[in-house]
Amino acid sequence: MSVSYSLGQDSEVARRSWLRRYCDALGVASLKDLESRCTRALLRAIAETGNPSKLPIRLAPVLDRFQICRHIEAIVSGWASEVEGFGVPPSLFDEAGCRFVRGGHEGEIYYNERLGQFVIRIRQPCAARDRNRLRFTFAHEVAHRLFFVSEGNRWVRAVVRVSEELPEEFRTQARWYLGRVEEKLCNRIARRVLIPDTLLATVWPVDRWFAEEKRFADELLHNAAVFGVSPITLLVRLKDVSRPVRETGHFAVWACARYGERGLSPWPTARIITGFGPERVGDTSVPWYPGLDLHSRWPLVADLVRGQITSGRLEGHFALTVSQRSGTAIQWEGWWRAMPSARNQAETALLLWGRLRVAGHNGVPRVGRSTNNSTGEAGD
Ligand SMILES: [Zn+2]
Numbered sequence: 372m373s374v375s376y377s378l379g380q381d382s383e384v385a386r387r388s389w390l391r392r393y394c395d396a397l398g399v400a401s402l403k404d405l406e407s408r409c410t411r412a413l414l415r416a417i418a419e420t421g422n423p424s425k426l427p428i429r430l431a432p433v434l435d436r437f438q439i440c441r442h443i444e445a446i447v448s449g450w451a452s453e454v455e456g457f458g459v460p461p462s463l464f465d466e467a468g469c470r471f472v473r474g475g476h477e478g479e480i481y482y483n484e485r486l487g488q489f490v491i492r493i494r495q496p497c498a499a500r501d502r503n504r505l506r507f508t509f510a511h512e513v514a515h516r517l518f519f520v521s522e523g524n525r526w527v528r529a530v531v532r533v534s535e536e537l538p539e540e541f542r543t544q545a546r547w548y549l550g551r552v553e554e555k556l557c558n559r560i561a562r563r564v565l566i567p568d569t570l571l572a573t574v575w576p577v578d579r580w581f582a583e584e585k586r587f588a589d590e591l592l593h594n595a596a597v598f599g600v601s602p603i604t605l606l607v608r609l610k611d612v613s614r615p616v617r618e619t620g621h622f623a624v625w626a627c628a629r630y631g632e633r634g635l636s637p638w639p640t641a642r643i644i645t646g647f648g649p650e651r652v653g654d655t656s657v658p659w660y661p662g663l664d665l666h667s668r669w670p671l672v673a674d675l676v677r678g679q680i681t682s683g684r685l686e687g688h689f690a691l692t693v694s695q696r697s698g699t700a701i702q703w704e705g706w707w708r709a710m711p712s713a714r715n716q717a718e719t720a721l722l723l724w725g726r727l728r729v730a731g732h733n734g735v736p737r738v739g740r741s742t743n744n745s746t747g748e749a750g751d
Contacts, residue, residue, distance in 0.1 A: 389533065389545045390552070396520055396529040406556050409517040410563045417564070427506070427599025428565050430513050437516050439480070440488040480512045482519060482526040489516050489526070503601045510561035517560075518553050562608045566598050571612060581621045587724045588686070588708045591623075602710065602722070603645065610647040622648025622703070623724040625710075626665055628672055646723075653729045655699040663693060663703075671707075672721070685709040689723070692730050702730035 390402070399405040416433040417423055434441055478493045491512045493505065519526040530553060534546040580590040595602040603625050624646025643663060650657055665672045669691050686708035694700045705725010 385541065385545075386548060389537075389549055392533045392536070393529055393549050393552070396533050397518065402552065402556065406559055406563075409514055409556075409560045412517065413513065413560070413564045414567055423567075424570060426570065426597050428567070430510055430564070434513075437513065438488050439513065439516055440483070440486060440490045442490070444490055444492040445494070478508045478512045480515045484525050489519070503595070503599055503604070506599050507561055507565065507601065507604055510565050511557045514557040514560040514564070515553070518557070562600075562604060563611075565600050566605060566608045568612070570598075571608070581619070581724075584725075585706050587623065587706070588710075588722050591722070603720075606647075606722075607645050610645070620649050620652060620727045621725070622646060622705075622727055623722070624648065626672075626721045626723060628665070628719045628721060644720075649727060652701055652727050653699075655695055655697060655701060655729060657701060657727060658693050658695065689725075700730040702728055704728070 394401060394405065397405055399408060413430075413433065414423070416436050417428060417430070420432040420436075421429070431441070478491065480489050480491045482488075483490045491509065493508060493512070518529050520529050520532060522532070530546055530549045533549060534542045537545050580587050591602050591605060595605040598605060600608075606623060606625050609623070625644045626646075627642055627644050643659060643665070646659075648657065648659075650659075667673070669689070671687075671689065686706060689703075689705065689707050691703040692700050693703065703723070703725065704727075705723065707721055707723045710720040710722050
């Protein structure tokens with residue numbers, strides 16, 4: 372092979388070349404094509420095996436079409452159960468005495484040569500794990516199935532084939548890089564399959580939700596339940612389709628706040644996990660994470676993080692002014708609500724939504740205070 376790879380300043384060139392090989396192996400022109408092709412294939416199969424507008428979307432009926440075994444394996448050895456209901460059997464949660472693999476990956480799919488089928492493994496969840504998150508993991512693993520290529524009478528991952536064709540010194544890096552690309556694509560495909568564009572347009576007229584202003588969180592939670600996904604999954608999905616909202620200055624973000632971890636860090640942290648909103652307001656760019664330092668600018672977040680506000684339904688109105696380097700200040704104004712964090716009980720999740728506007732050009736940072744207190748009552 373005459374192509375020479377050298378990472379460092381040429382790493383971008385190398386990555387592009389790996390991506391090229393990856394797309395070639397999968398028979399697509401680009402990653403965008405790959406995402407659309409996989410999404411379409413799954414949605415078409417769903418439409419052909421049942422009522423495509425029935426929510427929540429179920430993937431169990433389409434498994435045969437993709438040569439995926441109807442038995443799910445847990446990521447603990449020697450345990451399997453029949454697929455039923457929404458895809459993963461409830462017994463997977465209930466099985467007592469089953470060994471629990473702590474800290475393992477959420478799921479995986481592999482080609483089982485003996486069965487001549489793909490087999491999905493799902494990490495056995497702890498009691499608090501929610502069903503919707505598991506549905507997402509399952510859809511993500513089904514999406515991975517479409518990233519295998521046939522080789523004789525078996526199937527191998529395109530990532531593995533491509534990286535094995537490279538000179539030895541680049542294999543690990545290429546596999547890691549392409550693996551990350553694939554993870555992101557599978558997440559996107561899972562979201563687009565569980566929350567299809569067509570249904571989103573009818574079930575979720577985004578601008579109407581914002582018109583409801585304070586009720587946005589209720590709408591998000593309600594519709595997440597209708598789609599059978601977690602609210603954060605729905606919020607991430609909305610980024611793809613929320614252009615009209617972006618243009619009106621509306622935003623919705625999911626932030627996570629935590630106070631240290633096992634006492635290791637004495638500092639509270641709050642970071643925006645995901646969300647959407649305008650990138651610019653007027654001629655000023657919006658300070659998204661890491662530009663928006665929530666906990667130091669907003670005392671209520673600091674209180675939440677320190678655990679001083681821990682129970683009840685917590686929500687309220689807030690106004691937060693963030694000064695830009697340019698001297699322009701942007702006001703974030705709207706509502707917040709503390710949400711359950713499925714991922715980590717040490718974290719407090721916050722949903723913030725509302726509207727952004729230019730607040731002035733004085734260049735003096737001002738800190739907004741929440742207009743409600745810690746009693747858990749909504750302020751207006
Ligand atoms: Zn994955």
